[in-house]
Amino acid sequence: MSDASLHDARLSACPACDAAPLARQLADRAGAVQPDLILSLPTIHCATCISDVEGALRRHSGVRDARVNLTLRRVTVDAPGLEAQELINVVERAGYEAHELDPAALSASVADRQGRDILMRIGVSGFAMMNIMILSVAVWSGAEAATRDMFHFISGAIALPTVAFAGQPFFSSAWRSLRAGRLGMDVPISLALILASAISVFETIYSGHHAYFDAAVMLCFFLLIGRYLDYRTRAVARSAAEELTALEVPRAFRITPSGDEAVPIADLVPGDLIRLRPGARVPADGEIVQGTSDIDRSLLTGESIPVPAAPGMALSAGEGNLTGQMIMRVTAAGRDSSLARLTALVAAAESARGRYTSLAERASRLYSPMVHLLAFASFLGWFWVTRDLRHAVNIAAAVLIITCPCALGLAVPTVVTAASGRLFRRGLLIKDGTALERLAEVDTVVFDKTGTLTMGVPQLVSLDPLPVALRPFALVLAQGSSHPLAQALAQAVLKDGVSAAQVTDLRELPGDGVSALAKGVPIRLGRAEWLGASHGDATLSASWFQMGDSPAIRLEFADRLRPGAKDCVAQILQSGRRVLLLSGDAPPVVRDLADRLEIKDWRAGISPQGKAEAVRALSDQGQKVLMVGDGLNDTAALSVAHVSLSPASALDAARTASDMVMLGNDLAPVAEALAVARRARSRIKENFGISILYNIVAVPFAILGFATPLMAALAMSLSSISVTLNALRLR
Amino acid sequence: MEILAILIPVSLGLGAAGLAAFIWALRGRQYDDPKGDAERILRKDWDEHPKP
Structure with a gap:
């Protein structure tokens, strides 16, 4: 099968008609040659936009096909031999902003496949659950003897393959945590699934009254939804973060005897001569050979005044060339450049941050041993009293199913999805799963000056x-x-x-x-x-x-x-949190800004290490610090802080080091994020409360042996729905 | 109760058909761009004649 047919299949109007086998093949080929060009279209929003962009691109000669994805705000263009710049011009003439995306930085196909995989399992368990439920309703309303047994058999025939297929994520994760010697949340889940299925098969064969096939499948269904929400939150954040990275297509213009050639920055070696155009960022460390200009160092040092540059001066990667064209000789590139050395500083700081234990982890640490103990104790108790092994195992299975954390599995992902969706609409991207919880604990906010509080x-x-x-x-x-x-x-x-x-x-x-x-x-x-x-x-x-x-x-x-800076600082101060300003700039400039924003604590002329030290000192005093910064000089501090945030205009390294990225220019969402995070944390705690309440009501019934499959189904669905509704109040 | 012999296979068949349709849609990447698909139906491009 040729490459061309693969792409035609993906871009045809009815991809479903012929793509089923091709889709997987395509995913397998990810990483192979990718001749499609991907452009980011940040401003498209409607049907007309889709028509305009696709129409303009298709009319352009050399373009074979173009397809807009409105959800991701991208267009994929099949245009062999065309340059991205040419297509960008075409789209811009149609009236839309466009940027080139580096397809190599977008690992979308792998992530897509993972998402589709979970969706597929949700679908299978959902359909199986509905069918089993129809049969179960008949049993609950009094089907007896042969009819009941037949219904149980049919349910089992549907449920066993479903549990085996849909339960795989839980089984594999439980196996991993068992091998590591831990009792994760997935161990009781897997145990409940296996025990419920096994006891139901046994009961069906011996024509017993209760079979828990519906409960086992329902458990899979609800927990997979929690998994999917969790995955979605991370995937959305990751794809947007990837997009920010992919926007900077890193190229340098190397001077060769046959003229200039554009090369990837990774290919530069010391001794290369490269041309720096006005407005470009310096790609590697080096020395100016020819030309004069002004150099913007704000991202590296926080200095807001550009420095004049002349031949002989040393340049560091990450500085910006402002006015004149220059030629520089590379002295250190890639891993040896000052940019990479700062990255190493960040890595060291990150390992020192220590791992944060999320609320979900803390809950499961308490919960897992409790469930196992309860189930085992009720098994022992009933066996000791009745000497009836079958009955005792039945009771233990019922306890496991009733206590099983349907609502607990949904408690955190639903809240995080609702909260991050709300913040995303306000232009704040959450990259890390636990960032919201950590943000809720913040009592001190540290700002950088240049590029963060100012533009x-x-x-x-x-x-x-x-x-x-x-x-x-x-x-x-x-x-x-x-x-x-x-x-x-x-x-x-x-x-x-x-x-x-x-x-x-x-x-x-x-x-x-x-x-x-x-x-x-x-x-x-x-x-x-x-x-x-x-x-x-x-x-x-x-x-x-x-x-x-x-x-x-x-x-x-x-x-x-920066717009919204004054309001943001005022709101944070009003909420009783401490605000600090740490800058690498000269004291008078910093004092002037601090006075304008009414920030009392400020320090000027601080080195990158100094910032990290200051943040660490605050943490040592027991304060939870939110660091907001954009430059390379902030990167170490960003990774030391309890939680960190950077604007989208920040350097790549700073964005990578921070937990959240602000997509717009406005600083106002920062204050809102602090408030939303607090509300999200209390919602999560409420959700835990709701699931525990359901357990407190239902568990005694299960232990006393009054639990029926109907009760299990009711408790499971009611608790899941109330937890989800509670989370949706955040939106 | 003989009716069950017909009703159960029918209900299972309907369920299986639904599941097959879902898997078909999922494999066909119809969940890749839900927003775009919702908007595409409003376009006037192919109102006069079908897309070639």
Whole structure:
């Protein structure tokens, strides 16, 4: 079977018609050659969007097929030989934002298969449960003798294969935990399934009154739903996290005798010459060979002011090149680069964090031995009193089934699904299963400054120092550069309603500034030294403007606050939690921001290790710290903290180290997440309460031998439904 | 009670048919994009003539 036919099958309008055998084959081939291009379409939302995107792509020559997946907001394009950039342009012309996704970073097919596997087991046990229930209703309403036996036989014929198939996840997990010498939640589940099936077969053969086939299948069904919700939460988080990673297609432009070639960053070796375009991130450690520019170090050190760069200066991976084109020689790449060294620091910090025991684990640790003891005690008790082995085993099986944790298995996943769904709609992605519980315990919130509380984008403080007559000239110069300060100036002047003046000979001198001639008079915009002024020990970053020989005018810039930052900090303070600001930036800048946000505890000029130390010191004092940060300098602190969060604009390493990622620009969801997490934790505890209450009512009946299959079915479904409804109140 | 000989196989057959349909839909990746499928039915692209 050729590759082409495989893809045609996947993308045809009716994939179901011919895909059944192909789907599996395709999944098996994951990791083989993947010629399909995948684009992320963050803005699509409706039927028209689907038509527009698919139509535009299909009309493009060379595209064989395109299919939009609205759930994942992606389009898969079968276009052999076409470049992603070309397709992105096509989609953008149709009016939709598009980004290339790295198919290698999306391990979707493996995850899909796992999800379909659980769904299949749910389906099988669901259908089996319905059929057995129909037969059981007849038995409960008084079918007798031969009819009852026949119904039991038919139920058994359906139930045994179903339990064997649908119960596999529990059996294998129970076997694993038994071999590791632990009693997990799955051990009593497996024991109940096996014992219930076995005792029912025995009772059926000896035409007994009670068979628990329906209970065994129902148990599978409800517990699999819990498993599936659990899986879904993790899969959604993982696929979104993968998407964030896949968005950064890591390429560098290597200079070779035959021209530039785009190579994966992993292929760089020391000694390579690579070209750095303005706006690109430095892919490896190295030294500048040629060209001048400005370097943005905010992600590495937290400094908000760009640094001028010239040949001979050392660059670290992760820094951003702002204005000029440069050529650098690689000195350390991949595993040896400073980026990788910081990652090692993170790994060390992570192992020191210690494992968090989730509420579910704590519950099962209490619960498993209790169930086994109860069942065994009732078996011994009845055997000692009646000397009837069959009856005693029957009672023990009934106790196991009644106590079995249907509701307990649903208690946590339903709440986590509801809560993370709610937070996801507000733009917060939870990557770790226990993050919500840990978030509920937080009493101290530590913020990073640059890129977290601020946007990392400068804003002009005031336009007043610039005389009105000079503004058109300042605007035309500012528009000539992609330096962030120049862009901010242009924005501020444009907002004032000024239009640009006519100038000639507009030039950008990377690292210095922009110059031009206005009716023969030289005008310049740039850094202080270039214009013969002195920056002094001012707290704010500044750009200078000069016309002719007149003294240079100082224009000050402050970092812009992230939207929602003020509300977020105010709400957290109001909820009685402590707020700390740790920054690598200079003290005056940090003090200014702390005053604006009314944060009393702040520390400036802290190194990456210093941040991690500070967070660890807080933890040692018994405080539960939420760390919010975005830069490489925060990564170690993020992994030391009790729970951590980073914005989507953060570096890959920071996002990997944190438990939650904020997808939007707004900081407000952070305060909401803290509140939702607390509510989620109390819902989980309520759910445990509900399941224990059902057990307290039902277990005495079971131990005293009054339990019937009807009672087991009622207790199981009622407790599961009430637990789910309680969880849904969070949405 | 002879009716049971017909009714039980019929009910089991219906259940099996439902299960087969579910597995068919699952294998056919019809659960991969539930949101997209819900929207696709509203498109006007193939109102005039069927998709080639």
